[in-house]
Amino acid sequence: MKNFNRHAHYFFTLPALLLYAIFFIYPLINGFLYSLTDWDGLSKTHKYIGFDNYSELLSDGRIRNSLGFTFRYALLLIVLTVVLGVVIALLLNRVKKFQSFFRTTYFFPAVLSLITVGLIWNQLFSQALPAFGKAIGSEMLSKNLLSDPSWAFYGVLFVSLWQGLAIPILLFLAALQSVPQDLLEAASLDGANAWQRFRSVVVPFLIPTLNMVVILSAKNGITAFDIxxxxxxxxxGRTTESVGLLVYNFAFKEFKFSYASALAMILFVIIGLVSIIQIRSSSRYEVNA
Known part of the structure; x- marks a missing residue:
């Protein structure tokens, strides 16, 4: 009985470890093995071709264009999510009346699925916005912006921000509650202005949340698919074809399953590297409680 109690925590973690191994580790290993073959996703047999898929990825112009779109999209999504999330959280933190109303309003988009959000905004861009543009005599707004290669990127980015800001705002709001008021008061007494108090006192307490938001935003940006x-x-003209969408198109529309697996492995490595760099670069600014 004593031995059981001593090792009981292993039994409690075993179900989670099994689920993690079945639904993450096994698909990851299997995907890598498939990326070394020429399997089309349908045939019963396939041939081992080594790293030929990876070498072909490097010379594929379609993938370069997709990576360019994805990195630009992810970078802007990260920056705007952090900046707008912190600003809106600071404003909501100062609101004394109707706090529940404002917080519920900002959180509402998070309860909608990404497909639902995308379909709703697709109709707004294709039907409502052109009608509004014609009514006010605006030539630019009189057309569907999503059909314009120059504006489709910003339309998708805007909708992603509208839907994706909710949870970061709540996380930053929770982090703001952890900032000791006595430190802010002491800084104020020392003559620090609002910006100096925010930079020197508030920001260090936001670093753990900032790490989480940056990593989640990077993951959402790099793997953008649903919206x-x-x-x-x-x-x-494939101007908004993200890497995540390209993996889907290669695997299930063009039946290049092994090629799609190789691209998915590259995507996995990129997300891992971004996460590691972000955590290591910002951990030195974190406040140790």
Whole structure:
């Protein structure tokens, strides 16, 4: 009985470890093995071709264009999510009346699925906005912005921010509650202005939350799929074809399953490197409680 109690924590963690191994580790290893073959996703047999898929990825112009779109999209999504999330959280933290109303309003988009959000905004861009543009005599707004290669990127980015800001705002709001008021008062007495108090006192307490938000935003940006499928389908002219969508297109539309697996492995490595760099670069600014 004593031995059981001593090792009981292993039994409690075993179900989670099994689920993690079945639904993450096994698919990851299996995907890597498939990336070393020429399997099309349908045939019963396949041939081992080594790293030929990876070498072909490096010379594929479609992948370069997709990576360019994805990195630009992810970078802007990260920056705007952090900046707007902190600003809105600071404003909501100062609101004394109707706190529940404002917080519920900002959180509402988070309860909607990405496909639902994309379909709703697709109709707004294709039907409501052109009608509004014609009513006010605006030539730019009189057309579907998602059909314009120059504006489709910003349309998708705007909708991603609208839906994705909710949880970061709540996380930053919770982090703001952990900032000791006596430190802020002491800094104020020492003559620090609002910006100096925010930079020197508030920001260090936001670093753990900032790490989480940056990593989640990077993951959402790099693996963008649902909203793009619902709004543009990767168009016009593949100008909004993200890497995540490209993996899907290669695997299930063009039946290049092993090629898609190789691209997915590259995507996995990129997300891991971004996460490691972000955590290591910002950990030195974190406040140790």
């Amino acid at each position: 793009i499928v619902a709004m543009t389908g990767g168009g016009p």
